[in-house]
Amino acid sequence: MSKEPGERYVSGGAMATAVREYLKHSREAVTKTVAPVADTLADVSVPAFAPPPVPTRAVNNLASLRRHRRRRTQRQPWLLWSLVGACGIVPLLIFLIVIANNQHTEPVAQSTRTTPVAEQLASENLTSEEDADDGLPEAMAPKTAESLPDRAADATITPQDPPAAPEGIPPKPPERLGDLPGRFSPDDRPRRPPMRTAAQIIQDFDGNGDGVLRAAEIPFDQRPHIMRADANKDGIVVEEELDVFLILFRPEPPR
Incomplete structure (x- = not known):
């Protein structure tokens, strides 16, 4: 290389010495800056981490739950005895229900039997039928004039009187209300006066x-x-x- 006029050249050894001096001065400057901060941090006391306190109510609930479980464990024999007693009572109740049903059905069966009073009434009915005219029952015997009803209530029995209804059946009413005793005839009924013109x-x-x-x-x-x-x-x-x-x-x- 050609050396320009006025330029200065530094050798490699001189450059290395310059770098070492620079690092030395830099280390001393950093030490002077960081040392006060380190001393300050050393004087500050940081409390150690502690878990939050457990609430008293939760502790009491946990204790009562444990006592309840202990008592429930102690009651297990009573539960077993109650199951055994229930298994013995159920068959007894079924037996009592069957006996009660039998007692209710027996009077019904006895009531269907023929009583002496019913037999007496049946015999009297047969006797009256045997004594009827022409050997016919009373219901089929011919009716006399005295036995026919006087429907018109005029003390006379005519063919115009309605026939008597069989026993147990209500008589048939007349077709017109004027035919009943005490009623107006169709000609004597009151009529509405004619309208005026x-x-x-x-x-x-x-x-x-x-x-x-x-x-x-x-x-x-x-x-x-x-x-x-x-x-x-x-x-x-x-x-x-x-x-x-x-x-x-x-x-x-x-x-």
Whole structure:
């Protein structure tokens, strides 16, 4: 290499000596900086780690649970004896139920037997049937005039009287209510009076004789009904309007 004018060259030994001096001074500087920090940390006391305290309630619950388990273990013999007693009581209850059912069924079986009173009634019935006319039972014997019922209650028995119903069956009512004693005959029954015509209504309520009806001439209790016939709403009801109203709103005859 050509050496430029003014340049200085350092040998390798001199460079190594310079590096060693630099590291020495750097180590001393670091030691002076770190030493006070280390002394400060040495003076600080850090408490040791300790587990959190256990709550008193949890300790009491654990103790009571252990006592309960101990008592339950001590009660096991009583449980065994109770199971043995239950196994012995169940067959006894079944035996008592069977005996009670037998006692309830025996009176029913005895009640189906024929009693002396029933035998006596049956014999009397046979005797009465044997003594009937023509050897027929009383129910099939011919009826006399005295035994026929007087349905009309007129002290005479006629063919028009309804036949008597067999024993145990209610008699048939007559077809018409007028046939019963004390009832009206169809001709004597009270009938509804015939409805008045429009001319009759106007003649009854026409006070001034003009041939028409006004609201003031009609009685208060019949005024709303008759004034409905006023078709043109002029306050006057003429005979033609009343005729149409009676035809449209005539009530049906009774059935």
